[in-house]
Amino acid sequence: MRARYFLLIFLLAPTVYFTVTAQNLPDLGEAAQSTFTPAQERQLGQSIMKEARADPAFYADAEVTDYVSAVGNRLASRGADTRQSFEFFMMRDPQINAFAMPGGKIGVHTGLIVAAQSESEMAGVLSHEIAHVTQRHIARMVSNQQANQWVSLAAFAVALLASRSNSQISQAAMAAGPALAVQQQLNYSRDFEREADRIGLQMLEKAGFDPRGMELFFERLQRATRLVDGGSPSYLRSHPLTYERIADMQGRAANLPYRQIADPVEFHLVRARLRAELEPPRESVSHFREMLEEKRYLSEAGARYGLASSLLKFNDVPAARKAFSALQAVLKQHPMVELLGCRIKLAGGEADAMICFRDVAQAFPGHRAAAYEFAEALLQHRNPATALKMIEARLATNSGDFRLHQYQSRAYAMLDRRLAHHRAQAEAYVLSGSTGAAIEQLQLALKAGDGDYYQLSATEARLRQLRQQDADERKDSGRKPAKP
Secondary structure: OHHHHHHHHHHHOOOOEEEEOOOOOOOOOHHHHHOOOHHHHHHHHHHHHHHHHOOOOEEOOHHHHHHHHHHHHHHHOOOOOOOOOOEEEEEOOOOOOEEEEHHHEEEEEHHHHHHOOOHHHHHHHHHHHHHHHHOOHHHHHHHOOOOOEEEEHHHHHHHHHHHHHOHHHHHHHHOOOHHHHHHHHOOOOHHHHHHHHHHHHHHHHHOOOOOHHHHHHHHHHHHHOOOOOOOOOHHHHHOOOOHHHHHHHHHHHHOOOOOOOOOOHHHHHHHHHHHHHHOOHHHHHHHHHHHHHOOOOOOHHHHHHHHHHHHHHOOOHHHHHHHHHHHHHHOOOOHHHHHHHHHHHHHOOOOOHHHHHHHHHHHOOOOHHHHHHHHHHHHHOOOHHHHHHHHHHHHOOOOOOHHHHHHHHHHHHHOOOHHHHHHHHHHHHHHOOOHHHHHHHHHHHHOOOOOOHHHHHHHHHHHHHHHHHHHHHHHHHOOOOOOO
8 A cells, every 4th residue: 555655656746857967967055956946846745745645654643743843843943944844744654764855844754753762862853854955955866867867856756755764665666667767866975964964963952952862863773773673774774874974973962062951741742642552552551551660761741641542542441541540640731631531531421521622622722633633523423513613713713724624524514515515625635735636626516506606606716716726836847737
């Protein structure tokens, strides 16, 4: 299935071709923009994300993604190029890996978060990947392709994403076609790696993290090389690590002021959530129970959160309720903790579960997961009118949330409001980068037969707007115009 995902990227991504010859091969740095422009990078990144979101390995958990994004954006805001926007996304994969893609898309494996022993270690990896983007290393690699060779940027992207994500998938993707031609260009050069280390370390220090986090994590990965079957961890295969690089990081960090940073509780809660969600329930329950019995934890709150979450996944609601009470004795009034309590109430069939979700969503309006889970619970319990009221209130202040548009579409469908259902689904498709699919939904909306004059006029206007947008995208990417 995952191999099919990378093949789909190759087949469906907008194909932007360019020629690199010995005469026009640009120098490193700014000259690379003449071949692979920032606009092309953004367009290609959007195409990749459209397919990534459809993959089973895409991990869309809002609590985890929002936490990683907050750390990543904190780092990026301390970089030299604050104009570059970033999107951080999670892949459900136990391998220790993270990778940068065109357009500021940063993929992070769940295994990397679990493996990090401090927030600064995780931030060190993110800062390194952010630096690959801000220094335009991908564009510079494209510009250094072999002379007289046609290269598809879509093929380059699928090869890069495949090799960063999984070596076996990479081999499957390489066999798909032109991606084979760029396989040898995928790994960053030593100069690029050292530059990402240097820039990333600066971001790490300016953002208030422990600058030693980067070297500590890389050192642990290097030591793990001898313990991992089949060679080094994924991250080291795509980011070759040398003793010289580690020594250089140590030397730079030694010149910075010593800073001992206490990890926020969110770091420990997110790590525990990932372990509870992704490991077999029996194993995670045993892990957290042993950790608490031996008091062998980095955070008691994280360990107790992990135990309650694991017991809930194990469908032992009474034990989960008891573990949650112990968690509340350690940590109260945190959105992740309060939301876990609502999940336990819902699983136990408690009458006040819906009130719990409502109260958490109101108390923590910036916590996306609270709104999502409240909407999901309402829809599952056949209460679309209440769900719609909450969703539309949220969309009034955050119209760019495609998940809310998806819930809105489901609520309209349950209310048999067909035109509104298709319009909401169209907006969700637009926000996920699928303009063509959005156009199809608006065409269905116009045929639904239940809209008034004003709704039909607004839908027709939106359809004209999206058709023009689709035409512009096709023109920029070199694709053929869509059929009317």
